[in-house]
């Protein structure tokens with residue numbers, strides 16, 4: 001049997017993998033993406049049941065509805081000439097121990113909540129903190145992630161690149177560390193500290209002491225913009241995945257779903273292709289793994305870069321998820337919020353299990369996501385469901401089903417506060433556990449990603465000790481979340497296409 005050959009093989013079609021693949025194809029390389037699942041997109045894949053469009057992961061998007069944008073995903077879609085239809089919105093709801101509150105996106109919206117809950121002195125404390133953050137946010141903005149070179153000392157290289165960074169030098173020192181020390185220095189009020197801790201947790205899966213300051217500064221930077229808003233892609237995350245795929249295909253690249261890679265093939269000390277679980281072998285000059293740290297370790301033959309494999313395999317993991325997916329009849333209901341974030345008890349730590357939940361009803365903004373008069377809902381407990389509770393259970397067993405119903409009651413109790421007859425309204429009900437999450441997203445222990453503390457350093461870069469092998473995605477710099485994984489995909493593409501292609505890309509984007 002003749003062996004298929006291509007220049008670049010990307011293992012996994014997460015947002016990181018697709019960004020890498022599409023940019024490498026744009027730079028003239030022959031690219032094949034291999035995806036184990038039937039749907040592309042990884043954590044951001046969409047799926048359909050009974051006329052509903054369900055989301056498996058991300059619900060909070062930003063920086064996609066306008067240009068220029070500092071969001072690496074927006075920049076990549078632009079470079080691929082793949083416009084995305086995006087709907088902007090300006091309010092979300094929080095269900096806090098203090099009460100249910102609608103919070104406007106942007107400085108003013110939050111300030112009015114702080115003033116009414118905590119009074120003028122605390123409002124002033126918040127405003128002073130925001131002033132401290134502004135130069136840090138501006139410094140983060142001045143460091144376009146797509147301009148970073150793959151592998152090398154990114155920050156140092158960037159400082160050399162551009163005189164425009166000089167005014168930001170005093171603030172730059174904050175960016176590579178954790179956000180916690182900045183907060184500790186400037187915020188005393190418990191509500192403000194809880195709020196920042198929650199935002200950190202939603203971004204990184206870890207509390208503020210471990211969350212990267214650059215990521216938080218970027219988030220606050222967007223809030224300081226006069227017309228601050230959040231975005232939702234029309235058609236959900238599947239539409240983003242489709243846009244990246246179209247970009248890939250337009251430049252001659254291709255995707256195969258249902259193609260699980262079993263092993264990276266080696267030619268001496270160099271990766272030279274992959275073997276699929278059906279035994280098929282594909283040769284390639286460059287292999288890029290978009291699998292997570294643990295999955296990548298398992299793809300390497302025993303003995304190859306042994307110490308690095310062990311390091312990948314012993315990466316600490318964030319917690320996992322419970323999910324609830326519903327399709328329900330909305331007739332006679334008051335208007336529902338697009339997003340709600342619930343916190344049960346501030347005195348428990350923000351990452352404690354069953355203490356936070358995110359509820360997203362995309363059909364509120366995009367009616368096409370559900371049949372007429374109906375809503376589609378995705379609720380999840382972010383990065384806080386302990387894997388150990390589930391690790392040894394058989395998904396076919398009665399114990400598993402019982403525990404699933406018990407644990408998912410947290411969602412029903414919350415939702416029934418607003419819609420008491422919700423269960424009777426439902427046409428589709430799917431409860432998911434860490435085992436479901438691991439099965440469909442192919443991630444270690446159903447985890448959100450590596451629990452690498454920003455207090456200890458940055459995430460590892462996209463280059464590896466194995467020649468011909470690169471990585472991208474949530475296990476690599478700059479970390480977890482859609483904008484970071486898009487940036488890591490770009491960095492892996494730069495490593496393949498070289499500095500001239502990277503320069504051309506930056507010139508096209510004028511960044």
Ligand SMILES: Cc1cc2nc3c(=O)[nH]c(=O)nc-3n(C[C@H](O)[C@H](O)[C@H](O)COP(=O)(O)OP(=O)(O)OC[C@H]3O[C@@H](n4cnc5c(N)ncnc54)[C@H](O)[C@@H]3O)c2cc1C
Nearest residue numbers: 012014016036042043057058059060261442473474481482
């Ligand atoms: C419930 C949830 C909510 C989230 N909410 C947000 C949010 O609101 N905003 C935000 O910015 N981020 C959010 N995130 C985070 C964000 O979605 C992820 O960090 C990001 O999508 C991960 O992308 P990735 O490139 O690392 O690839 P992944 O999504 O991890 O995809 C990797 C792909 O590789 C495939 N794969 C793995 N091994 C193999 C193999 N051996 N062979 C072939 N294929 C393989 C997998 O099947 C998968 O498709 C959320 C995540 C989750 C789970």
